[in-house]
Amino acid sequence: MADLLSVAKLAGVSRATASRTFATPERVSPATRRKVEDAATQLAFRPNKVARQLRARATKMIGVMVPSLNNPVFAEQLHAMEVAAREADYSLIVTTSDYDPSREQAIVDEMLSQRVDGLALTVAIAHDSAVLATLKRESTPCLLVYNPLHPGGLPAIGVDNRAAMAEATRHLIALGHRHIGMVAGPLLQSDRARLRYAGYRQAMREHGLAPQPLIEMPRHTQAELACLAPLLAGHNRLTAVLCTNDLLAISLIGELQRAKFSVPGDLSVMGFDGIDLGQRLYPSLCSMEQPRIEIGRAAIATLLAMIQGQSPPLPFLPHALREGESVGAPPATRQALTPRSPERNTP
Amino acid sequence: MADLLSVAKLAGVSRATASRTFATPERVSPATRRKVEDAATQLAFRPNKVARQLRARATKMIGVMVPSLNNPVFAEQLHAMEVAAREADYSLIVTTSDYDPSREQAIVDEMLSQRVDGLALTVAIAHDSAVLATLKRESTPCLLVYNPLHPGGLPAIGVDNRAAMAEATRHLIALGHRHIGMVAGPLLQSDRARLRYAGYRQAMREHGLAPQPLIEMPRHTQAELACLAPLLAGHNRLTAVLCTNDLLAISLIGELQRAKFSVPGDLSVMGFDGIDLGQRLYPSLCSMEQPRIEIGRAAIATLLAMIQGQSPPLPFLPHALREGESVGAPPATRQALTPRSPERNTP
DNA sequence: CGCCCTCATGAGATCGATCTCATCGATCAC
DNA sequence: GTGATCGATGAGATCGATCTCATGAGGGCG
Numbered sequence: 001m002a003d004l005l006s007v008a009k010l011a012g013v014s015r016a017t018a019s020r021t022f023a024t025p026e027r028v029s030p031a032t033r034r035k036v037e038d039a040a041t042q043l044a045f046r047p048n049k050v051a052r053q054l055r056a057r058a059t060k061m062i063g064v065m066v067p068s069l070n071n072p073v074f075a076e077q078l079h080a081m082e083v084a085a086r087e088a089d090y091s092l093i094v095t096t097s098d099y100d101p102s103r104e105q106a107i108v109d110e111m112l113s114q115r116v117d118g119l120a121l122t123v124a125i126a127h128d129s130a131v132l133a134t135l136k137r138e139s140t141p142c143l144l145v146y147n148p149l150h151p152g153g154l155p156a157i158g159v160d161n162r163a164a165m166a167e168a169t170r171h172l173i174a175l176g177h178r179h180i181g182m183v184a185g186p187l188l189q190s191d192r193a194r195l196r197y198a199g200y201r202q203a204m205r206e207h208g209l210a211p212q213p214l215i216e217m218p219r220h221t222q223a224e225l226a227c228l229a230p231l232l233a234g235h236n237r238l239t240a241v242l243c244t245n246d247l248l249a250i251s252l253i254g255e256l257q258r259a260k261f262s263v264p265g266d267l268s269v270m271g272f273d274g275i276d277l278g279q280r281l282y283p284s285l286c287s288m289e290q291p292r293i294e295i296g297r298a299a300i301a302t303l304l305a306m307i308q309g310q311s312p313p314l315p316f317l318p319h320a321l322r323e324g325e326s327v328g329a330p331p332a333t334r335q336a337l338t339p340r341s342p343e344r345n346t347p
Numbered sequence: 348m349a350d351l352l353s354v355a356k357l358a359g360v361s362r363a364t365a366s367r368t369f370a371t372p373e374r375v376s377p378a379t380r381r382k383v384e385d386a387a388t389q390l391a392f393r394p395n396k397v398a399r400q401l402r403a404r405a406t407k408m409i410g411v412m413v414p415s416l417n418n419p420v421f422a423e424q425l426h427a428m429e430v431a432a433r434e435a436d437y438s439l440i441v442t443t444s445d446y447d448p449s450r451e452q453a454i455v456d457e458m459l460s461q462r463v464d465g466l467a468l469t470v471a472i473a474h475d476s477a478v479l480a481t482l483k484r485e486s487t488p489c490l491l492v493y494n495p496l497h498p499g500g501l502p503a504i505g506v507d508n509r510a511a512m513a514e515a516t517r518h519l520i521a522l523g524h525r526h527i528g529m530v531a532g533p534l535l536q537s538d539r540a541r542l543r544y545a546g547y548r549q550a551m552r553e554h555g556l557a558p559q560p561l562i563e564m565p566r567h568t569q570a571e572l573a574c575l576a577p578l579l580a581g582h583n584r585l586t587a588v589l590c591t592n593d594l595l596a597i598s599l600i601g602e603l604q605r606a607k608f609s610v611p612g613d614l615s616v617m618g619f620d621g622i623d624l625g626q627r628l629y630p631s632l633c634s635m636e637q638p639r640i641e642i643g644r645a646a647i648a649t650l651l652a653m654i655q656g657q658s659p660p661l662p663f664l665p666h667a668l669r670e671g672e673s674v675g676a677p678p679a680t681r682q683a684l685t686p687r688s689p690e691r692n693t694p
Numbered sequence: 695c696g697c698c699c700t701c702a703t704g705a706g707a708t709c710g711a712t713c714t715c716a717t718c719g720a721t722c723a724c
Numbered sequence: 725g726t727g728a729t730c731g732a733t734g735a736g737a738t739c740g741a742t743c744t745c746a747t748g749a750g751g752g753c754g
Contacts, residue, residue, distance in 0.1 A: 001486060003739090003740055003741085004740065004741060004742095005740075005741090013703075013704085014703065014704045014705075015704090015705095015740085015741075015742090016703070016704060016705080016706095016742080016743085017702080017703055017704075018741095019741060019742060019743090020702090020703090020742095023741095023742075027701080027702075027703095028702075028703090029701085029702060029703090032702080032703085044484070046456075046459055046460050047460055047740090047741075048401075048460070048462060048739090048740050048741070049460045049461045049462065049741095050397060050400045050401045050406060050461070050462050050739085050740080050741095051401055051709090051739070051740035051741045051742085052740080052741055052742075053397045053709095053741095054395075054397045054398055054401050054708095054709045054710065054711095054739090054740085054741080055708070055709050055740080055741055055742050055743080056709085056741090056742080057709065059397065061440075068426065069416070069422040069423070069425055069426040069429070070419070070422065070423055070426055070623065072417070072419065072422070075416040075417065075419070075422040076416070076417055078416055078441075079415065079416040079417055079443055082416070082441065082442060082443050083443065086442065086454075091440050091442070091457065091461065092440065092441055092442075093408075093438050093439065093440055093441075094425075094429065094439055094440075094441040095429060095433065095438070095439075096426055096429050096430070107433075109393075110438065112393055113393050113394055113395070113396045114396045114397070114438065115395060115396065115397050137391070139348060222627065247624070247627075250624070250627060250628070251627035253629070254627045254628045254629040254631070255627075255629075256629075257629035258629045276417065277594070277597070277624070280569065280570075280594075280597060280598035280601045280602075281597070281601045281628070282600070282601040282602075282603075282604035282605045284601070350709090350710055350711085351710065351711060351712095352710075352711095360733075360734085361733065361734045361735075362710085362711075362712090362734090362735095363712080363713085363733070363734060363735080363736095364732080364733055364734075365711095366711060366712060366713090367712095367732095367733090370711095370712075374731080374732075375732075375733090376731085376732060376733090379732080379733085394710090394711075395709090395710050395711070396711095397709085397710080397711095398709070398710035398711045398712085398739090399710080399711055399712075400711095400739095401709090401710080401711080401738095401739045401740065401741095402710080402711055402712050402713080402738070402739050403711090403712080403739085404739065
């Protein structure tokens with residue numbers, strides 16, 4: 001309510017002196033400082049950041065756009081960003097896009113109008129995003145989070161999705177699985193899902209195994225057993241599936257158990273993301289962990305460096321296999337002590 | 348980058364006319380409008396919201412403070428707020444407090460300095476919060492979310508925690524449970540947890556049952572079986588527990604299953620919050636649902652009304668029992684067909 | 695005693711958009 | 725033809741803090 005001018009008047013000094021009292025107290029005589037501080041207290045003075053931002057041509061705000069907050073991956077990352085930003089005295093403007101390109105565009109426009117000092121964006125598909133093309137022409141530092149590097153040269157931070165999923169696949173292969181499927185949301189609508197599928201195929205081929213066609217679920221984070229059930233019976237039935245994200249995996253496990261399948265007895269299920277919750281379930285979720293906290297923190301640190309004109313290196317952040325009870329040896333291996341092969345074993 | 352003045356110059360008009368071209372195009376002649384629009388396109392003009400905010404003495408921003416984003420209750424509510432705010436052309440500044448009072452204070456100060464038009468806060472304990480005492484004196488509209496009504500008169504939005512938990516308790520009693528416990532995080536550190544415990548005790552007494560002492564877990568959203576195990580054996584062993592939140596319940600179920608307890612066979616577990624994920628698990632989580640989406644939406648709507656000087660009514664929002672597989676009849680009832688009472692049945 | 699330097703302070707411009715009020719030309723009614 | 729009205733436009737103030745530069749008082753030193 002009260003502004004600097006009223007404080008200055010009450011203290012009997014000029015605006016400049018009042019301003020200095022807060023910005024550079026050592027340049028104000030102790031007596032004057034005291035008067036100004038008293039006046040400020042008396043009037044419950046609160047500096048107006050908007051005015052400061054206008055004058056400084058900098059807002060100390062970072063715009064963050066994530067697809068959704070209902071997926072803990074993004075919520076956890078955002079939490080880390082918020083903490084890191086506040087440590088550096090920055091605030092976050094947070095928006096969600098639901099992967100809708102028109103919303104993405106509107107959000108970015110809005111944030112640029114708001115004169116955020118930097119942008120941290122997670123878009124659906126980076127390489128053909130109209131928004132990003134626009135952004136290249138802007139001078140506001142912009143960092144992609146989770147997305148792969150953008151051909152237009154926008155920096156990106158995240159794990160090597162392809163390598164990570166290949167590694168996850170190899171984990172299952174090493175356990176003896178041969179019939180491994182991959183479960184995803186509709187249309188592989190994010191570039192990460194595509195890279196993960198590529199990693200899966202690569203690892204399968206490396207081992208002379210046939211990559212299976214993608215098993216698409218109608219929703220991104222919710223499994224429908226009907227889409228998978230046909231593949232769980234018969235000669236070449238799946239013994240393990242990889243899911244493109246943890247929520248999908250968790251929901252799939254729930255559906256399987258409700259239908260009296262055993263996990264991992266009948267089917268091993270592996271996730272991707274490593275959200276906290278996965279470890280608390282039974283069976284605990286085996287997953288390929290993205291360092292969400294570290295990604296959030298590093299994103300802010302990188303953006304701050306970019307704001308100061310540097311262009312810090314952006315290696316992939318390390319993914320890590322998180323063991324879990326949802327993955328085990330395939331039924332075939334368990335019966336390997338008997339002479340009969342699993343195919344013949346099942347009528 | 349480019350400002351209105353450069354656009355005006357390029358178009359050969361005054362700032363005022365350029366400004367009008369965007370604000371009230373009908374008051375500018377078509378020819379001039381065209382010239383200004385061309386100039387704006389050519390210079391990639393983006394209006395500077397900071398300047399507008401300073402002049403308008405309003406930011407169209409709402410400050411949101413939640414304890415954490417790692418709990419889906421808050422993440423889901425925030426998601427709803429973000430959508431509702433954007434529809435009304437408002438942005439959100441989002442911060443997390445981890446229930447730390449000093450952080451709460453710093454955050455609120457920061458947001459007031461930022462001149463947000465309204466505040467939506469979720470604090471640990473509303474009735475003795477220093478922050479809220481400060482806020483009463485400010486003119487910025489402020490709404491408590493999830494917290495109970497504040498004695499100082501700050502409006503609040505959420506469910507009737509006490510009634511909701513009483514209802515949850517009655518649900519278990521109706522199923523035949525008599526030995527019902529309540530599991531909470533450390534120290535009942537939030538006012539909601541306290542009200543829920545009160546609701547539990549009330550319902551127990553109503554039915555002539557003895558409320559059990561609170562079972563405190565060392566962490567707010569993660570269960571440790573050791574704290575509960577002693578109560579699961581013996582004559583008066585618990586047949587059901589209520590948890591103060593869903594994450595705690597989910598983690599408890601995981602721990603129980605890992606220790607080969609059956610849920611709900613050996614112990615019924617009920618949550619509170621109704622987060623989406625609960626329904627996807629097996630057993631699905633029985634919970635008392637808080638309408639998180641509706642709370643988020645209503646919070647924004649209420650704040651917008653308050654910003655316009657109204658003081659809309661704030662009834663409790665309705666909670667709803669969500670059935671789930673994690674709750675069933677107590678073992679005693681299952682054996683009720685045999686003549687022996689459950690107490691004597693167990694050596 | 696005079697010169698210079700330092701320190702505290704104030705006057706005024708500035709950031710970029712918007713709002714009020716004045717102006718000017720044109721149209722219209724009488 | 726002349727005053728009134730209306731529409732389009734511009735000049736200038738304003739929002740609140742900060743920055744630059746100028747001023748003036750006081751101290752140190754030759």
